[in-house]
Amino acid sequence: MDGIMKNDLLWFGNHVFDLTPNSFDSDFVEQLSKFEGKEGLKRKLFDSSEYFQNFSFQVNDDLLGKDVILDISNQQLTPAVPGCETSSNSKLISASKEITSERKRAKSSVSPSYLTDSSPSDLSVENKVLLTCPSWDGENFKNLEARSPFISEAPSRVYDYFLHNQDWSPKPLFSALQVYPLATIFNCVAGLPQGFESTVFPWNKTSSTFELDPTISVSGMSDECFASIVQKFSAIGGLIKKALNEFSLYKTNISFYLSNFIVNGVLQYRKEFQRWLRLYEFRRFGLIGLSNFVNSFSSFFELISHFLIKSAQNLKGDSLLDFLFDYARSCQNTISYPIALQCLIYCSNPYFKRLELALKVSCAYGHIDSSLFLSLPRFFPSELCVSIEQCIQFLSLIREQKEIFNKNNKEFINPLNIRFAYSFNDINQACVIEERCNFSSLSFGNLEQTSVNNDSEEFETLLAKMNMTPDFNDNLLQLKFTDDVRNVCPLNLNVCCCIAEPIQSFILSFLRSTYKVLKNDFQVFDLLNFFHSTFLFQNYEFSDNVISLLKSRRLDKSDRNELAEDLNSDDRYNFISRLKKFIFMEKEKNGLSRSLSKSITFTLDSASVSEFEDVYPDLQFQCQVIGALRILFTDNSLNYYSKTFSYVLHLFQAQSDFESSVELKDRSIVTKTTIMSWSKYQGTKESLFQFLSIYIPECMLPFTKLLKSIYSPDCPTNIQNSAIKNAASVHEQCTKAIYQKVKELFDTMKLWESSIKVS
């Protein structure tokens, strides 16, 4: 009989309980097949099964050795054969041959349904022994005389008297062989919340649930009570089984991490479970203890069930991060928050790492993986998303000048340490959280060594590397299944301090480097000065030159043919070339280097704008910049510059026209027209002077002030952030205001002109 007990099979009449790991073998194999090719996880599953093996053997030993003996007090049977207590696991395993032979013998001696030659007397003894409850108030049996008048205080076998069927017809006492002591099937019950299948609770694949054999009753417990416990456990077990099935299928990047988190979490939960079972020896706890222990993982189960439902909606990688975030947010101030946050941290870290790496690679080599920056998670502050996009745009502009970019690319590489923090101490301590993703092979240092030749092909492979092929050896840190919510960093703080702040500082330092490059390599200030002196006529010498040119033009014209409507092409060419000369003089004066002039192109040509058609000169002075200069000199502002130039030129022209019309007239005859022309000349001159010397500097002041403040060393870092971003738009606004003002002037001048013509 001992042989049977110690072995992995328990025989109860026609019921066989298989309590060894062998019964889970099919389960394991099935699970393992799902992780085919994923050796790490497979190994982990094996690790976990080892625990189970140890545990089962021990329990068997415990169960079959001591309990039975304690319980047979009423039967006055002699205690167990001395060998039973010394038989340890190792002995069992090492002497496997012996045991098998013993088992065979045992089988042959006991089991009537399998082996016909068993004696009935043996069977009855065994049944009596096993059907008493070994653990639950079995001790009461020792008192031969009852101490209490109450039947309900009597041991479980007495209680079984109350057992009844659904219709309250009494169950025949001890007649049913299906009434087992709890201890015998406890192992199966304990396997249930871990998602392990057993003969008592087989897994139904079609309905994806654990099934309970309705014919089984437990001694000392009503059927309903047992069923309600089993139901609870099987729901959890089912969840775990489903999770293992479901999450082993994910392939995309972030979902991989989610499934890895959940699968690893399940394994850790099972480990904890085994540890707990070993820690409290079998006899020291009961069903309530078990269910309490299982309940302490409820937040983890909640997480699993949440994502099981979500996974049905077929989530994509990016939205999954948002879902994780939303889940963590909804869990705030509940016990589920710690585990939700851990999940978020685990799944988001690879994403953040990838983002950082992508930014680094972009900054270092100018290869931009824009897809990563276009689909940033929703919890990123929206203005920061815009800023990042802007940075990337700037970067691509700077990259257009390869030498400059290569010279300065190190300036742009700033660390971007974004990762969610779990506890308050973790905030802004980038090193606290262990590096979970193995980047050693593709860390930035190595990238530099391999010196990418800027070949697009190579970059593709780099990006492929950056996808960070999921690694099953990637170990999850010990999860904190239960933690005080107060120790955990609130999400609000997390987003502010761990996401927004680092991104912001990254953007800020990036923009600073950009502006530094603009100043040093693109000579923004010189260019601006040049623009001011030419387009906006801020240089008196230049404007004087232009005016005198216009005047001489007027004289030439009057000399030749005063009424000539069409312009001589030579004449135009002459004028343009002289104007160009002045412009080049200005350019040299402002110290614009030759290298820079490559990125700026000027065109001085006939204007296509209709309002200039009847006015001479119909010239348009246009400028185009390429590359990084476009950061500050946008197309719009350049357009405004160009238009301002044309209008001012017209105003100069009009001024000189008025002047000449006064001068050319016979001085002795003072007509009304002369006086009008004279006053208009004065008016134009004055308003032009005011416009050039007062209005333009005043208008440009915000922009120049802004630029100066950006480059001043003592400017506070924060306030400038938005200013740095908006410099281009400020520039646009300033130039627009100037353009509008000059247009106003031009319109009034036109009115005057027509009034003179009429009179």
Place this chain on the structure above:
Amino acid sequence: MLHEIILLLAGNTSGLFIEKNGQILLHPSVQPLHPGERELINDIVSLASKRKRIERYIEIFDEDLIQQNQFLLKALRLLLSKKLFLYDESLANLERMIISSDPYFVGSGKFVSLAQLEAHLADWKETLSSLLVLQGNISQCLSVASTFQKLHNMYMGSTHLNFKKLVLECECAFQKTWLDELVQYLVNDSGDDSFKCSFLCGDTKDFVSCSNNVPFLTQDIVNCLVSIRTCMLNAKKCFTDAFCEILRCFYRLVYEMPLPLTKSSVTKLADEMFTLVSEKIIFQLASFHQIFDLVKMLEMVMLLENVEFLPTLSEMFRDVRGEYCSSNDVQGVVIDDILPVVLRKTISLLDLATEYGECVSFLKLVSIFDEEDEMIRSENRKIDVEGLNMQLLLCLKWPFNLFMDKNALNVYSDLWILLGSLHLSITKIKSLFYERKEYTAKGISQPWTQLWVTLWFLSSLQYYAYECVIKPSYCKLRESLTELYRTQKLRMQDCSQLHALTLTYAKKMLFFYDDDLHISLNSIYHELSLFRSQEVSKVDCQLAAHVSHSIECIRQKENDPSYDREIINALIVQLNL
């Protein structure tokens, strides 16, 4: 059967027991039990029915319910589930003791009786009933304030120590959640604001008129918290570093708060928060120098210590109106257009911008047209510049508006009118004297003596106002501000408090509340307005009477302890001459 009972208590179902009207009882078909035994078992399993009720409350909790105290109900749910977990633990412990035959529990007899079980669970019987009472009471409340009030009442009303403890525990849990929610509120602008505000102050959405506050909040704290919020929301855009640092400090402060909260501790919290905010945000944007300039401008322009301001303003007004009237016919429409121009020109002419910096942009000149508005304000207080009732307003933008509240702004406008009218009247009398020769030539005789007396009175009053009240008090204010700045103890709340003190003092000493005096002063102004346009006979002229009445009014203050006696006495002595 003990096992079955304990399992039932732990929330499982049992075939031996039935549920009847929410009560769990032993099934009547279980025959062989003694009635006493049945009674005892039913007594024990009453715990199971209580547990079930609590569990049901936790389960059916509606997450999406929109209710002001939703977050408190969530906290209640958390508290209840924690308690249930403890209860389960104790049951598991009981089970373990029985199974392992713990000698302390089972004894040498190795026997557990029903009575023993009952005694072991007696504490929980009480606790679970208390929890049910708590839950029943709290779920009736709809607002945050009423929830806290209810808890307070329950605590005060109960004589049971354990119940009191439980209520206190619940209160602490709620306050913790409230504090968390507060920090969220302070830094987030998302969501319905008025709804969020309701957790600061009672049921009404109006801050000011609400008396039914959360017990540990006062109106001052609420105001302070609201200004902190404004600052934080503004800082979120431009001061990310500072914002994050402050947020971290907020959480630290909140976590270190001793529970339960009291008014004083929350005041301290709000104070510390505001100090942080003023240090890291407010004084970054509104530097001390700007505040200093603002104070100077208040003294010089709003209180008209700068004597050139008002004459320049009226001159400018005349000029600009003249300009506009020539081009436009409808006068009423242009007034609002020209006033900003008038102010701008005055400021540039007097070069106030260089003197007071950006602060001058807070000034706004408006005309008083609306009669109703005039009625609401004091009908006696208006300033007549060139036939137009105008008023100089202060429109402080954030963060300068933290320096003074809306009331103070109104007081300044009123004081501007008060001192402005005084100033204008004096100028008028003086001009009358200058033109005396002209009048005599025309043969118009005016009551010169009475005018002289009036001039003397008004000048004394003006001298008193500037030299005795405004100048010293504002000088002191500036000095104390500088002192604070120098010792690195500058805090916005101190600044505004100092300013409020000064303003209150000035208001009081300028007889702001004395309507009697103002009526008689206004009569003087009215009388004066009759001059120049027509001849005023000596008999009709009431100036002397009004002046003596005014002096009488001032004299009444002589023994009023609320006034600064020394200065008042000096004025009275001066007037007695």
